[in-house]
Amino acid sequence: MRKKIFLKMMYLLCVIADSNAQTLNKDSLLKLLPATKDDTVKVQLYIDIGNQYEPEDPEAAGKYYLTAGKLSRQLHYKRGIIKYIASYTGVLNVKGAFDSALVLNKQSFQIAKELNDKSLMARTLANIGNSFNYLSEYDSAIYYYEAAGRYFEDMGNKYLLARMYEMKQLVYQNIGQYKHALLYGKLAANELRASGDSIDLGRCLLNLANSYQSNNFPDSAFICYKEALAISQKTNFISGEIACLLGIGNIYFHKYDADQMKPYYEKALIKARQLADPQGQLVALRGRALYYFLKKEFDKAKESCMASLTLADSLGTKYDRYESMQVLSSILYAQHDIEEGEKLKDKIQLLENEIRGDELQQKTIAIEKKFETEKKETQIKLQQSQLKQQHILNYFLIACAAGLLIISLLAYRNYKHRQKLQQSKIDELETEKQLTATEAVLKGEERERTRLAKDLHDGLGGMLSGVKFSLSNVKGNLLLTPDNAQAFERSIDMLDSSIKEMRRIAHNMMPEVLVKYGINVALQEFCNEIDGSGAVQVSYQCVGAGDAGIDPTIAVTIYRIIQELVHNSVKHSGAQNALVQLHISIQEKLLTVTVEDDGKGFDKNQLTAAKGMGWNNIQNRVDFLKGKIDVHSEPGKGTSVLIEVNI
Incomplete structure (x- = not known):
């Protein structure tokens, strides 16, 4: 008998959410709300309050997220809208409203494209991948994780690239493509080792160990479980510690080493009870039943297995009930209780048929949803096409109106320009006319000055010089009294001064030295x-x-x-x-x-x-x-x- 205890550990990402830890509690944040203005700070405050409510009251958290989204739209704060969607889709996922979450995540990606922010585009693509993962549309999930990973790789963000590897590993593990799962698990572990994030590395190693087990590499799985266990204990990650203990116990079970497997299942059971983790408890109880089975202590094995079944019934998990019933069936046959064993076999068969029916129903629903989604997308595309045509028509009409307006403006501008040119020509002619008149006046003035200077110098100057010469000659032939002689001399001096003044005036009018x-x-x-x-x-x-x-x-x-x-x-x-x-x-x-x-x-x-x-x-x-x-x-x-x- 080689039965596997397989523990699913899926950590879906909401990588767009802010990583800033809140130091204030819910009450402190609520007190800040009335005094905060309606701006981007208040958007973040609504989201922080929602984060505080979400673990205990998702409904209240959703209301605060919606308020943050409404305020972001009023402010045209696109990054705030993306933050609201990232937080609110978490609430929708808890409710199982995966379709609505998908629609919002797609809107978020379009906004990130408008912002041309590669980081936001990558994160919103990852969230779309999460939505498809929840919807069990694994091919689409892989596509979006791959697209997000390319962005993270281009940006050199190895940590988020590793998370994308992890998500692809979990998807491939879930659909049974264990080789692909192992490949991406190794890539994720390598990147996280380089980043030095021990908590994420512990989780990644745990998932990698599960992939090693699925590929039947127990030794490699054992090494990964051991390392993940040490990290979980160091970081007080109790859920991870429980999973590692169960995984190691499962490896020893497949080696039929009862003494080695017991302490791991016992520790896992204690930790699960401390954490109030019923899922971990039922798997640990089933492991303990297998220990007692190997030790041939069938009554104790049956007791532990029945306790495991009780927890499975309370949780309503058909797969865990199926696994526990398989172990109980083996115990009953070992006790030679053939009748009860056969009856249980029949119940197991019915439950297996029911599980397969559920899986088939889920696939059918997924196909129907996919068909409905495609149908809606076709309708949306048709409406968008019609709207686009209407927009094209509107743009054409607007372009025509704008063209007419531009033509009118150009015609008016051309008219004003010609008018301006004509006025400029008129002004230029007027200026030229004034300059011509000025030139004529100045030239006439200079000619007149030259003529007057020449007349004064050559005509009047010559005459005055002649008079002076005649008077000087007459002076020697005249007998004058002293008084008359003095008056005569003064007249000669005045005549001499007049000649000098006349020459000065003539010189100023047209300096001979200038010529x-x-x-x-x-x-x-x-x-x-x-x-x-x-x-x-x-x-x-x-x-x-x-x-x-x-x-x-x-x-x-x-x-x-x-x-x-x-x-x-x-x-x-x-x-x-x-x-x-x-x-x-x-x-x-x-x-x-x-x-x-x-x-x-x-x-x-x-x-x-x-x-x-x-x-x-x-x-x-x-x-x-x-x-x-x-x-x-x-x-x-x-x-x-x-x-x-x-x-």
């Missing part, structure tokens, strides 16, 4: 004259390669501008010092003029309201040269004028 020697020499002489007059101390500086290449018109205009600026400093600023700088750059083809003084300065806003001719003349001349002018002045801080002209 002969250029702007640099002319400005040097002008500044020396102003400095010599004592009105203002004027310093002149010229930087550059020379002014030989400057157009005469530009030179004359610049000279007039500097004249006007220096006269303004003399007349209006009250300055004591002034600086005139001329910078000529032949390479850059740029002429720069700077005129500064330390006078009383003025508010620059006054320039726009200036009514005098001086500033207007300066501005007109700069515009005529198509130059730039920059004025810096503040009351009490002097004035600086910078002019740039292309040459």
Whole structure:
């Protein structure tokens, strides 16, 4: 007789749930609720309260999870919706509402995709796999565990990758594909050893030992059970300890080593009673019955087996009842109670048929559910297709309206642009007209100045010089009284002063030095004259390669501008010092003029309201040269004028 005691240990994952441990109890969390604003913190608070309620009152926990979901939707807090679904589906699984949990988990995955968060996508895929596992749709469960595992592998999260290996191991173990189960069990154990998580490693080794036993590798199973037992004892994982003790006892039973198997079943029974674990107790009692059976103490074996049957009946687990009845049947035959043994055999056959019927019914229900699910999915796809078509039509209409709007806007923009271009052309022509008029005025002014200077110098100057010469000659032929001689001399002096003043005026109107020697020499002489007059101390500086290449018109205009600026400093600023700088750059083809003084300065806003001719003349001349002018002045801080002209 080689009967196996097989203990299922399935730990379905809810890997998306937060791992942050709550340090506050339920009452403390509830006190925080009224004072917390309706934000993301309150969403987490609802979930934390639900976590506290869930072990004892899943219904209350579900209400808090639903509230968290409702608030998350109001806040458009997508991560909060995912957290709510991860927690609430745990409650649905307890109720057996696996279909509803599956729908929510699929919604959670879609939200994770919208967030483009690979970690959340992987975790929600794992939860979908759990839902299919509960629904006994193992092929779909494997598919989603595999998909989640790929994400975890890409992210380098070896721990969660190991959990996916574990889940695939349990699925393959459950459907009887023990070789696949053993393969993934080994992969999971290797990854968990690397992560150093002893609690998870202990559980994983326990499942791996079960797979070794299923593949008939008792020695390897024994090693895994021993290591898992040591970890469970170290971490106080009593359920794991019970499972390991039962597994080791089962290995010794298959070796028919009664003395070695007894202490493990006895320890398992004690631990199961301490933990109030009826499942563990009935398996341990069945193991003890097998011990007594091997020792040929059939009455004690029967007593332990009957106790195991009683627990199986109370739990309503048909498979455990079937296993215990098989052991009891062997005991009855060993006691030579053939009649009771045969009767029990008949009951075992009926129970086996019932179990098979249940399995067939479950498969039928699963097929029907799958068919209904596919039918619903087809309807959903049809509705989605219709909705998509409607959306496409709406988008087309919106696109048409947008196109018309864009065309209208473009037409209006084109009209405004053409209008702007026309206005720009008008402004340009107006500016050109003003510049032409200014140029004509300035050229006419310079011609008139030149003519007047020439007339004064050559005409009136010559006449006055002739008069002076005649009077000087007459003086020697006249006999004058001392008083008349003195008056005559004063007249000669006044005539001499008039000649000098006339020449000065003629020179200012058109400096001969400007025509002969250029702007640099002319400005040097002008500044020396102003400095010599004592009105203002004027310093002149010229930087550059020379002014030989400057157009005469530009030179004359610049000279007039500097004249006007220096006269303004003399007349209006009250300055004591002034600086005139001329910078000529032949390479850059740029002429720069700077005129500064330390006078009383003025508010620059006054320039726009200036009514005098001086500033207007300066501005007109700069515009005529198509130059730039920059004025810096503040009351009490002097004035600086910078002019740039292309040459």
